[in-house]
Amino acid sequence: MxxxxxxxxxxxxxxxxxxxxxxxxxxxxxxxxxxxxxxxxxxxxxxxxxxxxxxxxxxxxxxxxxxxxxxxxxxxxxxxxxxxxxxxxxxxxxxxxxxxxxxxxxxxxxxxxxxxxxxxxxxxxxxxxxxxxxxxxxxxxxxxxxxxxxxxxxxxxxxxxxxxxxxxxxxxxxxxxxxxxxxxxxxxxxxxxxxxxxxxxxxxxxxxxxxxxxxxxxxxxxxxxxxxxxxxxxxxxxxxxxxxxxxxxxxxxxxxxxxxxxxxxxxxxxxxxxxNQRQTVQSKAEETKTNSYVSPKGQYHALLIGNSVYQDRSLNLEKPVEDVLKLKEVLLSKYSFEEENIFTLLNGSRSQILTKLYQLRLKLDQDDNLLIFYAGHGYWDKAVEQGYWWPTDVDTNNPSNWLSNSDLKEQIRAIPTAHTLLISDACFSGGIFKTRGIEDLRDANTSIQLLYRMPSRRAISSGTLSTVPDNSVFFKYLSKYLEDNENKYLPSTELFTSIRKSVLNNSLTVPQDGVIMGTGDEGGDFIFISKKQ
The missing domain is CATH 2.115.10 (Tachylectin-2; Chain A)
Known part of the structure; x- marks a missing residue:
């Protein structure tokens, strides 16, 4: 038929x-x-x-x-x-x-x-x-x-x-x-x-x-x-x-x-x-502070990519490598990340980025959690409505070695984690959400336990389809709120809410957050777990 x-x-x-x-x-x-x-x-x-x-x-x-x-x-x-x-x-x-x-x-x-x-x-x-x-x-x-x-x-x-x-x-x-x-x-x-x-x-x-x-x-x-x-x-x-x-x-x-x-x-x-509802929500929030359910079977892994030095020197940026090293320090000192599970890729080519993503596919399993962070150049191609990261070996006149949003989504879909969170601090990084709609929101009142039970594939980006400056206001507040957080459990949606307000008040960029469509998200969230008891 x-x-x-x-x-x-x-x-x-x-x-x-x-x-x-x-x-x-x-x-x-x-x-x-x-x-x-x-x-x-x-x-x-x-x-x-x-x-x-x-x-x-x-x-x-x-x-x-x-x-x-x-x-x-x-x-x-x-x-x-x-x-x-x-x-x-x-x-x-x-x-x-x-x-x-x-x-x-x-x-x-x-x-x-x-x-x-x-x-x-x-x-x-x-x-x-x-x-x-x-x-x-x-x-x-x-x-x-x-x-x-x-x-x-x-x-x-x-x-x-x-x-x-x-x-x-x-x-x-x-x-x-x-x-x-x-x-x-x-x-x-x-x-x-x-x-x-x-x-x-x-x-x-x-x-x-x-x-x-x-x-x-x-x-x-x-x-x-x-x-x-x-x-x-x-x-x-x-x-x-x-x-x-x-x-x-x-x-x-x-x-x-x-x-x-x-x-x-x-x-x-x-x-x-x-x-009555406010009291119930408050009670749930108190319960999650002491609830031991969010004790992951797997481990927390991170791939931190910072591209500052490009083959085309006119594209060089000052901050991405510095930002990656700063983020690594925060994750190790404050959250449930171990040194051997944090991979830093400084000034990475397209081949190096894809190779590292493939290695994570082989290394991680369905109990693990993965944070991917990228700082560097990006590009939005209006003609094909596709966003790209620009690796350090980029030829700006030849897209064959650019890294597209579609490439990233395919790689993320193939990595068998419980939760994957992509944070992209790049020009035009909002393009990762081009196919998304209003359905990408999460209920802030959902219990931490439930958010952790359901698989998630989410992203936070530093801007919509607009240029993001080298000296990133977005990263300033990302690192600030990760460092200042006093809660045992920090869902990515709560982190984004804090970042967004501060970035809007101090820059012209509009941070975005949502589901990476077609990668297996089922309504959960990536939870940063503090090391403090």
Missing amino acids: KSLYISIIFLLNLTCPICAQTIKLEGIQKDEFIGDVNLMPDSSLLVLSVIDDINTVKRYVNLNGLWVEKDNSLNKLINSLSNQHKHLLFSIDYTKLVVLTTEDKENRAYLFKKSVQGDWELPVEILKRLRNEFQHSPPSISVDGEKFYTTAYGLSANNIIIHNAITEVEEKSIKIDEFESIDQVYPLNRSSFIVAALKRKDKHNSYFYIQIEQNGNYTAPLYIPELVPENPSDRIKISLSPFPGWVIAQNQENKEISAIKLSARITDEWMQKSP
Whole structure:
């Protein structure tokens, strides 16, 4: 059967058409219907596929710029539940999932939970007494996990019904007079919601922002303009992404699927935590300070590359070699790196860099951690949209001995580590992220243990597609925050947050951080472990 594709347009900036990136799901069949689409914390996509009334949840990952199928335990577990009509709805922190199934005209809701170890547990049916009353809308889960929100038919069609998640007893029903009916409720925090509903006198469903107080009072529902389709008759279905402010919106008429950034007001509400949540997060943070789980089976390795002296003397730089030696000193004195596991390559050629990466492939295993640091020249080729490192034997008029981002990604993918972190302090180093989207963020509240359990392939760069000066402000703050860190565990995402603010305040460069797409990242993070007890 002829293979087609579904376009997914990531609108990284709604006011900037050139920021749109179209991604194609490979292998979609001509008679295949795409239902729910969810962007996962590990940068994959969970997609509900329907062929001849058979519903299958597929997982897509980005490999070398192509979105291809790659199963994992979660989509296999969902598919083992039922191959009939189903809908998916994740909790806002993506640790719980409600799957609504319909078989023989009977619908049931099942709850999946993620364990502390990061595995998805077997599903349990919830709200059994509401079988056949769910419409096509799964119950949604409150941000604290203590409530279920459902909608209803008939006279109660404009009610949000709140149930205790433990006892499953109905606690309250809140009628929203402005609505004719409510389809789905998306909690942002304890009192703020996105609601899919039909407003009285409207012809089509829309998405609204609303605040609801404990006593049942609510603010006037406000249309969310970013989720209004150009064609009023088009039906839009959304899912909240793991990254505050971003939703995945599917136009069910023209099949376009977009990642859309909502307003700052909604994003701010989304990011707010209830007092109970803040206490929980704080408790987890305290727990990680003494938790012994992050005791790696493998070792910490580093490849530090500094290119100061080029064959073309006009390219010579003053600081890279000095920066590499400084970083080595910090890693040895402060963190879990041993002298024999730190490889310094000063003024390296293309052949020398690739040889050292190949040697690491043979030396390291899946329990090890690898830090790769590069300081030197880089180049962004607009014509082919490719970024390069310039080795010391570079011919600036002949790209055959340049080291491309694609070359680096291939090498990093082949090195079998638990975690690999690339830090690139080079001109145009932001090009390593050219294929990435909003999915490259990490939740700062995720426990250290969980971040360490999940494999990661991440990068931090000193700039976007702009030139970075020789006397690097980026390296100044990189070394400063590594030296000044007082925490036992330092995730790379926290390190980047500190660096970025200082660099933005003291230079014109914009540091970047994210997933190195197509290299095997599964949502974890590189953790710097301090030697202090």
